[in-house]
Structures are given as structure tokens and as C-alpha cells.
Amino acid sequence: MLFNSWTFLVFFAVVYTVYRSLGTRVRWQNLLLLLASYFFYAWWDYRFLSLILISTAVDYAVSLGLDREANSRARKLLLWTSLGTNLGILSLFKYFDFFQENLVALFSQLGFHASPLTLEVILPLGISFYTFQTLSYTIDVYRRKISACRNPVDFALFVAFFPQLVAGPIERAATLLPQIQKARHPSLDQIHGGVFLILWGLTKKIVIADNAALIVNPIYNAYTAFDGFDLIIATLAFALQIYGDFSGYTDIARGLAKLMGFELMLNFRLPYFATTPSDFWRRWHISLSSWLRDYLYIPLGGNRAGPTRTLINLFLTMLIGGLWHGARWNFVLWGAFHGVILILYRIVDQRPRRWSLPETALRMLIMFILTLIGWIFFRSESLEQIQYLFTHMGFTLSSGSLGLLRQLAGLAAPLLVVQIWQQRSGDLLAPIRNGPLTIAGLYTVLLLLLFLFGVRASTEFIYFQF
Amino acid sequence: MQPPREIAQPVRLRDLLISLLVPLLVVLLINLGFAIYLDQRPFNRGAWLNGHKWSLLDQLDTPIDTLILGDSSCNQGVIPEKLGRALGGTALNLCTTGSSLVVDDAWMLAAYVERFGPPRRVVVIHVYDVWGLGEDSLRNIRWTILPYRHLWQGRRPIIAQSSQRFLREIISPYLPLISQEATVRKLLFEPQLLLERRDFSTDASGFMAVPEADAEHLARDIAIHRASTMNANFRVSDINQRALQELARIAKRGGFPLFVANSPIAEELAHDQIFRKYYDTVSHYLDQQALELDFERILAEAPAFSQEVMRNADHLTVAGAEQYTAELARALAR
Secondary structure: OOOOOHHHHHHHHHHHHHHHHOOOOHHHHHHHHHHHHHHHHHHHHHHHHHHHHHHHHHHHHHHHHHHHOOOHHHHHHHHHHHHHHHHHHHHHHHHHHHHHHHHHHHHHHOOOOOOOOOOOOOOOOOHHHHHHHHHHHHHHHHOOOOOOOOOHHHHHHHHHOHHHOOOOOOOOHHHHHHHHHOOOOOOHHHHHHHHHHHHHHHHHHHHHHHHHHHHHHHHHHOHHHOOEHHHHHHHHHHHHHHHHHHHHHHHHHHHHHHHOOOOOOOOOOOHHHOOOHHHHHHHOOHHHHHHHHHHHHOOOOOOOOOHHHHHHHHHHHHHHHHHHHOOOHHHHHHHHHHHHHHHHHHHHOOOOOOOOHHHHHHHHHHHHHHHHHHHHHHHOOOHHHHHHHHHHEOOOOOOOHHHHHHHHHHHHHHHHHHHHHHHHHOEOOHHHOOOHHHHHHHHHHHHHHHHHHOOOOOOOOHHHHO | OOOOEOOOOOOOHHHHHHHHHHHHHHHHHHHHHHHHHHHHOOOOHHHHHHHHHHHHHHHOOOOOOEEEEEOHHHHOOOOHHHHHHHHOOOEEEOOOOHHHHHHHHHHHHHHHHHHHOOOOEEEEEEOHHHOOOOHHHHHHHHHHHHHHHHHOOOOOOOOOOOHHHHHHHHHHHHOHHHHOHHHHHHHHHOOHHHHOOOOOOOOOOOOOOOOOOOHHHHHHHHHHHHHHHHOOOOOOOHHHHHHHHHHHHHHHHHOOOEEEEEOOEEHHHHOOHHHHHHHHHHHHHHHHHHHHHOOEEEOOOOOEEOHHHEOOOOOEOHHHHHHHHHHHHHHHHO
């Protein structure tokens, strides 16, 4: 069930009506949300609901044990049970075929013959998101940062809360669980912000991202038929597409949660205005980058073990971050690329961060170009494609280039206007810090954009595949 | 430069309601305005044609000898008066658009037979590429036919209807922002068109006369036909197959002959080897269906016309229509 479908509209209208009619009876509300979340997930494929149930049951039991147990060896064993189960499921469904195929290829290079055993299973929707979310919970209980949740419905809802189940944000138990456990009263400003986020998120997805995809897909899917500036335009369009798609999803998820009285974490803070790679990762998919920082980079030693080790830790973290996106070499290369630029900036760019406006603009431009280079790795489907794109990109125009550029500018314009507004005011909700009639005007424009320029076929969100 | 934050600020209920209800009201009003405007002043020729031909059928008070059904190539390619004179009796051109598919022919024939009983003969004419079009092609114009002409009157649906689709089709005439968004978009970006009156018309027997040839359009269209058939394999769509069976069934039950003819085609295309490969497959399919379903094939060889009498690759000027109608009359008289 996609957020941008009529089916979801009906689903949410029903769930929301019942939810609000339950008033402050939080236990019943949570049960309703849990059932709705399972229904939401099962709509895609009910069989994979069992994986969520396994993760939930194991982590619920493990966390109770961790809370009770004082013996450190027993606690470690419990933690490894959770890690083993969750990462085992994730590896089996997401990475088994990839590692198997690559090992077989490596063996045959070395002269050994091994027959491949690929499972060819479908990737369960959102598996990387809910696995990381539930892992962070168990690790936090192990570290005694939080205590275990005793109510199985509350915990199951924390794992499966439908607005963020399949594409994040990857929530932390310390912030989401308390909201689940206490009575919720959606305030007027939450509803106000929620409506804006839903409308703006839908616009980013249906109007900007889905239309940008119409530029990207024909070129990236038949890349050898294109060269020169068309390849640059397609990559720029992909930057729009992936940002509009993913941040649009997050906005809708956060908006829906706000309507129900929940606050989900910020996942995007205008990433294309970043001036350095570390700034980019403070703005892009924040829930993943902070997860990787807290549960991977810092446990690896972070920056406490000397400069060389810090750089190695950074690189490893980004590499695994790349692999999190999918079992393909292009994602590994994308992660590695970001690791390398993080390291280079750390070594070379030691100046204090007080830049003049032109210098800030120049840094932003350079970072944007680096981000685009990263997107080439990310969007490509093979190493041959990456090689072709890097060697055939240029500024030669084709007969269709200007038309494509016009389309791209038309799509980028509303995004740019709103984002400059948000950046200058320092407030992501700046567009609704106005009089009611101005906001009404803005909403009218957004609704008309959705009706008249939205791509009608409900297309999946890109991050569902991760 | 610091990344922005999300700063929550209190809002009054009155302000919240204004910011939510005003846009809904404005959008509803814009929608209503376009619904009324488009109902009064048709902008899309295809949508107008569908409605117009159904109203010709509705207003008919005497039986017709020869009913002509099909797409826009036949709408401006067959002159009923001339055909009636040649065959003796009356004729009516009920041809609409290609995207109404063969299914609209079946509904029209069923509607006619219900009121007047069997006609003397029925001719169905479609451009070769209509036979492969699926239900999706029907989507955009379906609302002009279905809610009023078909579903309310309980005729056999032929197309599969999910309840969601059914609901959408019923409400879509009232929601032009959703059902006719391309037209609305065009009118919003070129508001001068709002004042322009588009006068579409046919004669009393349903023939749409187009006087002038258009060489440029023809050349462009020929290139498109060539490109789209070059590596394509023909497969009749499910919905057209079912509609053709329905036509044959009605004809058999009524005991009148059903003729299926090829539409006019540009000479240049008719002589193009690669194009003909695809075209002949379609013709062959119709020949086979004629044997299986017991109808008659006429003008099965590509009826080719020179560029002087063509608007595009399969639409004729009046002069071309005179020639095609004469050929059709000869074939029917045989």
C-alpha cells in the first residue's frame, strides 16, 4: 500500500477516524495501530509479516532477559542472540545471493570450481529499516541506556508503526517508545505541521520525483544511446528524483504521525545545501547516518584511537552504509566514494568554518557536484555503466537537450524556491509561519500541482527496495 | 551554514481551519468551473465526437439501412449520403475515435438493435493499430460513454469493471481536474483558449468533412507509423477480441450481415515493405476472425490514397472520402 494511492487514503481515513474516536484510551489506540500496521504491511505480501513477528518476538524476549540478567556473559549471549537473529534474517534475504555469487566468482578466478546456490528470494519490504530499528533497541537495552519494554503490544508497535515501517525514519526506542506508552493528544500545531508535511511530501514525490523519473529512466536504462550533456541532465534529474522521492516519503510519514500525536525524527535538512561531506551526512538520511555513527563508528573506536584509525573507521562506516542500501557493487562503490571524500575533506579542509557568502556558495557547488558523482554510482546498474557514464559525459548538446533542460528547470523551480525560503529562515516549517490566507494560497497551489502535474500511476518509493 | 530546524509554533483553531478549508473550497470551485465550462464548450474533439455520435443515435427516430461503426478514420472517411445512394436506402455514420476501441461499436450496435431491430447491414472500420489497443486506451474517454450510455442502461459491459473503476467513471465527469487534467492544464497555461470557441460539427448523417490536405502532418504521421511498427509484433487486445465476438453475436442473432473493412491508408505506407509486414498480420487476423465468427471481410487489401487527399496517414479529406466511400459501396454491393 503506497502513500500516494487512493487505497492508502481510504485505509488512513478509516484508521484515523477510529483512532481519534478512541480518545485517550492509549491501550486500545496502540492495539488499533498495531493491527493497522500489520494490515498495511500484509497488503504488500502477508508472508513476510512472519519476519517482522520473529524479530519482534526475539527482541522482546531478549530485552526482558537483558533487563533481568546481571551476569555479563549471559547478557552478551542474549545480545548475540538478537544480533544473530536479526542480521541472520537480513543477510539471508538481502545479501546471501550477492556474497555467494561473488565467492563463486573469486574461487573460479583462483582455479577452483564451485557451483552457485542462489536463493533468488524476494527482498522483504523495508527489512533494512525495521531490522536496524529493532537492533538499536536491543543494543540500547544492553547498554542500559533504556529499560526493556514490558508491554508486548507497545513493543510490537514500536517495531511496526506503519508510517515509518517500510522506509523510515529509523527511530530510536528512547524517543518513540515513550510516545507509544503515554496518552497522546495531537495538538493544533502538530495537525498544522502534519498537513503541510503531507502535502509538501506528496508534491515532492508525485510532481517532482515521478516527473524527474521520466527524464532519468529512458536515459539511464538505455545509456549507450546517449552521451554528452544528456547524461549530465539525467544525473541532475536523478538528484531531484531521489531527494524528492525519499524526503517526500519521510515528510508524509512524519506528517501522518503528527496527525496521530507522534513526533518522528527529522530525516532530511536540505542536503543539497551542504558545504562539506560531513555536513551532507548531517542533512541526508539523518536517521541512518546517526545510527551508523552510534552503533558502528563509535564502537569501532570513532576518533578516539588516533588519526589513522579514525580515517579507517570513517571509511568502513561509509562502506557498510553503502552496503546497507543493497547487495550490489554500485552501492559499495557509492559508500566507498563517500568514505573517500569524507577522509579527503578531513585531511585537507582544516580551515575554521566562517566563510564569506561567495566561499559558502562555491563550497556548496563543489559538494553538490561531488554528490552528483556519487549518484552516478548509486543509480547505475553495472560497473560497465559507471565506466560508460564517466567517459561519455560532457557538454555536447543533442537535439533534445534543451527540451530536457527546460523540463528539469520546471521541476527544480518549486523545490528551490521552498528550500531557499527554509534555509534562509532556518526553519523547515517556514512556509506555514504566515497568515492563514497566505498558507491557504500555498496549499491551493500545491493541490493544483498535485492534480494537474502529478504522475497518476502510483509508483513505488525508491527506498522501499532497501 | 547551519542546517535548518523544525520550529513548532502555536496556531489558533480559526487560522488552522481557514488554511485548510479555503484551499479545498478554491480547488472545488476551480473544478466546478471547468466541469461546467467543458460541458458547455467542448475542447477535446474526441470527447465531443463520442458524445455527439451517441446523441445522433439517441435522436434517431427511423430505422437505418446501413450502420457505419468505427474510429475517426471512418468518421471523416465515409459519406453516408453517398453510400446510401449507391446501395439504395439510408446510412448513418456513427464512427467515433480509435481510443473508444471496438467496444463502443458493440455498445452502439446493441443500442440500435434494441430500439429498431436489425439493420440491413453493418460496416465496421478501424485503423490497423486500433486492434491492438487495450483497455487503458479506453480510460481517458470512457467517462464520455460509459456512465450515461452504457452502465446506467444495464447493457453487457464487455470490459472488466472493478468497483473502484466503476466509481471513478461515474464521478469523473464532475472532476475534470482528475479526469481531464491535460485539457485543464492547457487551458490554464493558454488562457486565451478559454475564449476561443471550438466548433466541431458533422452533417446530419454523422460525416465530418475535412476539406484540406496536410502534407506536413502526413509526413510526420507516416514516420510515427513506421517507427511504431518496425519491430512490433501484433497481438489483438483482449477487450477488442471480446467486442468483435459481441458484434458477430448480435449480427448472427439479428440475421443481418456484418462487414469489417480496412481503413484508408497513405499510399507511401501501403508500399512500405516493413510497415506492410505488421499491417498484413492485422489483416490476416481479421480474415481468420471472419471465418471463425462468420462475418464478411471487405477492402482487406490496404485501400491506399495519395497525399493530395490525406490529412495524415489514415484520415482523408472530403475528396478522399468520396473515393473511399465509392470503393466501400462497390465492395458492399458485390
